[in-house]
Amino acid sequence: MLTETRIKICGITETPDIPAAILAGASYLGFVFFEKSPRNLALNDAAFMATSVPVGIAKVGLTVDADDARLDEILAEVPLDMLQLHGSETPERVAAVRERFGLPVMKAVGIAHEDDLSRLDEHARAADQLLIDAKAPKDAPLPGGNGLSFDWRLIAGRRWSVPWMLAGGLNADNVAEAVRLTGATQVDVSSGVESAPGVKDADRMTAFCRAARG
Numbered sequence: 001m002l003t004e005t006r007i008k009i010c011g012i013t014e015t016p017d018i019p020a021a022i023l024a025g026a027s028y029l030g031f032v033f034f035e036k037s038p039r040n041l042a043l044n045d046a047a048f049m050a051t052s053v054p055v056g057i058a059k060v061g062l063t064v065d066a067d068d069a070r071l072d073e074i075l076a077e078v079p080l081d082m083l084q085l086h087g088s089e090t091p092e093r094v095a096a097v098r099e100r101f102g103l104p105v106m107k108a109v110g111i112a113h114e115d116d117l118s119r120l121d122e123h124a125r126a127a128d129q130l131l132i133d134a135k136a137p138k139d140a141p142l143p144g145g146n147g148l149s150f151d152w153r154l155i156a157g158r159r160w161s162v163p164w165m166l167a168g169g170l171n172a173d174n175v176a177e178a179v180r181l182t183g184a185t186q187v188d189v190s191s192g193v194e195s196a197p198g199v200k201d202a203d204r205m206t207a208f209c210r211a212a213r214g
């Protein structure tokens with residue numbers, strides 16, 4: 001059976017990005033709560049934006065090594081459907097966040113070499129979904145959203161016990177090949193659909209979704 005590729009557009013920063021991303025074909029929208037990011041959202045802005053997301057489109061809150069107090073603060077204001085943990089959270093921390101906040105958790109795992117793959121297995125035991133991303137270089141300003149890809153052959157033919165999403169440096173020109181090589185049924189993009197860091201571009205979102213679905 002053919003399944004349509006599900007798409008997450010991460011780093012939504014403006015309210016008009018929401019209908020543009022949904023019209024393009026996104027099923028998940030990512031809201032970044034990380035101060036160092038050009039896509040960081042103030043809680044009141046995110047809360048306002050969340051009101052314009054229709055039911056059926058998942059609002060994903062991205063945090064980096066956030067403690068319980070920070071997650072409490074975010075969730076008190078912003079009605080999210082899923083948390084994306086994009087720092088160095090352990091499987092134990094992932095399990096604790098699921099338990100305490102009662103939301104599905106997607107754990108981002110950075111891949112650069114074969115050695116990194118064991119972390120996917122460990123996190124598959126704790127998280128609801130995996131987000132398989134490029135490992136950020138040591139001197140990168142951000143732990144994700146850098147527009148860098150990894151060698152997709154590292155995960156070709158591999159499967160995990162939970163749903164997973166391919167991320168890292170995807171764009172309209174390479175996503176079809178990435179899906180073909182890895183067998184991903186879900187993909188995530190941020191920089192590849194921007195005209196500048198933090199500025200989403202409607203035409204790029206449309207081209208990306210079209211290419212992802214072949």
Ligand SMILES: O=C(O)c1ccccc1NCC(=O)[C@H](O)[C@H](O)COP(=O)(O)O
Nearest residue numbers: 010037144145146147168169189190191
């Ligand atoms: O987008 C950010 O600014 C960001 C900051 C801190 C951690 C993660 C961040 N973004 C993650 C993503 O947007 C995606 O989930 C993924 O890394 C793909 O990003 P890109 O390579 O830019 O498509």
